[in-house]
Amino acid sequence: MWYFSSPNIVFGEGALSHLEKLQGRLACIVSDENLLQSGFIEQVRSFLPSDIAVQIFTEVEPDPSLETIRQGAMFLQQYQPDWIIAVGGGSVLDAAKGMWILYESPDVDPSAINPIETYGLRRKARFVAIPTTAGTGSETTWAIVLRDTAERRKLALGSREVIPDWAILDPEMILELPPRLTADTGLDALTHAIEGFTSTFHNDFTDGLCLHAVRLIFEYLPRCYQNGSDFEARQHMQNAAAIAGLGFGNSMAALAHGLGHSLGAVFRVPHGRAVALFLPYTIEYCAGGDPQTLRYVELVRALGLPGETQNAAAHSLAHAIRDLEKALEQPLNLQELGISREALEREMDLLVANALNDTQTIMSVRVPDENDLQQLFWSAFEGKLVNF
Amino acid sequence: MSIPFPSDAWIKAMMEDLNNSQAYLDAAKNWEGDFYFIIEPDGVLDHTVILYMDLWHGKCREALEVTDPNLKSPAFRLSGPVSTWKKVMTKKLDPMQAMITGQLKLQGNMAMVMKNVRAAKELVESCTRIPTEFPV
Ligand SMILES: [Zn+2]
Numbered sequence: 001m002w003y004f005s006s007p008n009i010v011f012g013e014g015a016l017s018h019l020e021k022l023q024g025r026l027a028c029i030v031s032d033e034n035l036l037q038s039g040f041i042e043q044v045r046s047f048l049p050s051d052i053a054v055q056i057f058t059e060v061e062p063d064p065s066l067e068t069i070r071q072g073a074m075f076l077q078q079y080q081p082d083w084i085i086a087v088g089g090g091s092v093l094d095a096a097k098g099m100w101i102l103y104e105s106p107d108v109d110p111s112a113i114n115p116i117e118t119y120g121l122r123r124k125a126r127f128v129a130i131p132t133t134a135g136t137g138s139e140t141t142w143a144i145v146l147r148d149t150a151e152r153r154k155l156a157l158g159s160r161e162v163i164p165d166w167a168i169l170d171p172e173m174i175l176e177l178p179p180r181l182t183a184d185t186g187l188d189a190l191t192h193a194i195e196g197f198t199s200t201f202h203n204d205f206t207d208g209l210c211l212h213a214v215r216l217i218f219e220y221l222p223r224c225y226q227n228g229s230d231f232e233a234r235q236h237m238q239n240a241a242a243i244a245g246l247g248f249g250n251s252m253a254a255l256a257h258g259l260g261h262s263l264g265a266v267f268r269v270p271h272g273r274a275v276a277l278f279l280p281y282t283i284e285y286c287a288g289g290d291p292q293t294l295r296y297v298e299l300v301r302a303l304g305l306p307g308e309t310q311n312a313a314a315h316s317l318a319h320a321i322r323d324l325e326k327a328l329e330q331p332l333n334l335q336e337l338g339i340s341r342e343a344l345e346r347e348m349d350l351l352v353a354n355a356l357n358d359t360q361t362i363m364s365v366r367v368p369d370e371n372d373l374q375q376l377f378w379s380a381f382e383g384k385l386v387n388f
Numbered sequence: 389m390s391i392p393f394p395s396d397a398w399i400k401a402m403m404e405d406l407n408n409s410q411a412y413l414d415a416a417k418n419w420e421g422d423f424y425f426i427i428e429p430d431g432v433l434d435h436t437v438i439l440y441m442d443l444w445h446g447k448c449r450e451a452l453e454v455t456d457p458n459l460k461s462p463a464f465r466l467s468g469p470v471s472t473w474k475k476v477m478t479k480k481l482d483p484m485q486a487m488i489t490g491q492l493k494l495q496g497n498m499a500m501v502m503k504n505v506r507a508a509k510e511l512v513e514s515c516t517r518i519p520t521e522f523p524v
Contacts, residue, residue: 001489112499115488357506
């Protein structure tokens with residue numbers, strides 16, 4: 001028994017105009033200060049019917065903290081919206097989902113948000129997600145990643161109830177995305193699609209979504225990076241990110257996310273850059289596991305890459321990912337991220353402990369112990385092939 | 389020789405297994421909280437059986453079958469029919485999926501669970517290592 005959860009999705013040119021059809025009393029727009037300055041919030045607001053009052057919360061920071069969720073929930077409590085409209089990247093969307101839970105169930109501890117208990121959402125408000133990046137897929141998932149600043153740890157949380165009511169994918173919202181953010185977030189989507197296809201929770205409903213997202217990303221992400229105003233490529237990447245979200249959101253991510261969350265919380269590396277850096281290393285690591293559990297041959301076939309055995313296919317895929325990352329001028333190892341040997345040594349115990357107990361690590365077909373995690377971090381530091 | 393499940397002997401065998409598991413010790417370093425595993429009737433099991441385990445920082449300090457549900461007031465309760473326990477313990481059902489879909493019901497401090505999911509995974513791994521005879 002399992003579920004497939006999806007929002008209603010509006011996509012393509014003019015998708016924002018769907019907002020004209022909303023009926024309600026008061027909408028709270030959740031976003032960040034940059035998006036307010038750049039005029040995106042005003043653009044969203046202009047589509048809302050005039051009888052819907054609007055309040056705006058722009059205090060969400062990158063990698064939102066548990067404190068921000070509590071603060072944002074108090075804002076929602078104050079204004080009592082019947083619509084929450086999240087406009088932003090994954091941080092904003094995840095934060096808004098967490099705020100929504102606390103708004104409807106004020107006694108919830110945000111670090112305890114989980115898919116087992118029920119929160120009774122939608123008694124007060126419904127939720128619209130409008131992504132301004134093409135990558136995190138948060139607009140189509142029930143995942144929420146929050147940062148515990150005291151423990152220097154990211155918590156990969158979630159509840160099926162926070163699947164947005166509407167995801168609005170308007171390519172206008174991502175045309176101005178700078179190249180680095182385009183690459184970071186686009187590679188996050190690639191990691192979602194590949195991990196969603198290879199995780200232990202993969203299923204018939206998610207396989208096709210993940211495979212098609214992988215194909216779209218390999219084809220269109222380099223075009224978006226080279227020419228941000230390539231409308232066709234932007235549109236396909238926006239769709240690919242949401243499709244990858246539907247895929248991994250219903251089959252979970254895996255080890256690259258476990259390592260990436262851990263690294264990101266300690267060294268404050270952007271999410272997509274961190275998970276994508278680890279992706280080829282974790283594929284090589286999984287290739288050393290039980291071949292019966294691996295699915296790399298299907299993946300490389302979909303991409304037209306060589307690899308007849310699972311092991312050969314894993315290495316072929318890891319190679320293709322590194323080539324893509326090179327084309328996008330991304331760091332391929334931790335040194336290129338600016339992390340020193342001393343800093344890695346100093347933080348290793350925390351990195352390993354957090355990765356070990358990350359909710360996504362345990363979805364991997366090969367689950368590393370402490371020793372393997374240390375070796376994985378060192379391999380990623382040196383840029384060495386993982387062959388243990 | 390297989391040990392009947394659910395029974396006092398079975399939970400004591402699991403205690404021994406856990407206390408010999410380096411993987412559990414590593415994963416559950418920060419775990420604090422005792423458990424009632426509540427096995428509900430199904431098939432030839434005609435009554436509810438409660439197995440108690442006191443789990444503390446990677447070790448099991450006490451394990452026993454409890455006949456009076458009020459004997460302890462554990463931090464966590466995990467309950468479900470014996471047929472579902474069997475599916476999880478024989479790796480036919482993923483424990484996370486069992487809990488998310490409500491086939492096994494977990495109650496307790498969920499922040500502790502979400503921060504220590506690997507501990508939960510290793511706990512189930514331990515169950516699968518005990519040679520077990522099921523009533524269904
Ligand atoms: Zn991600």
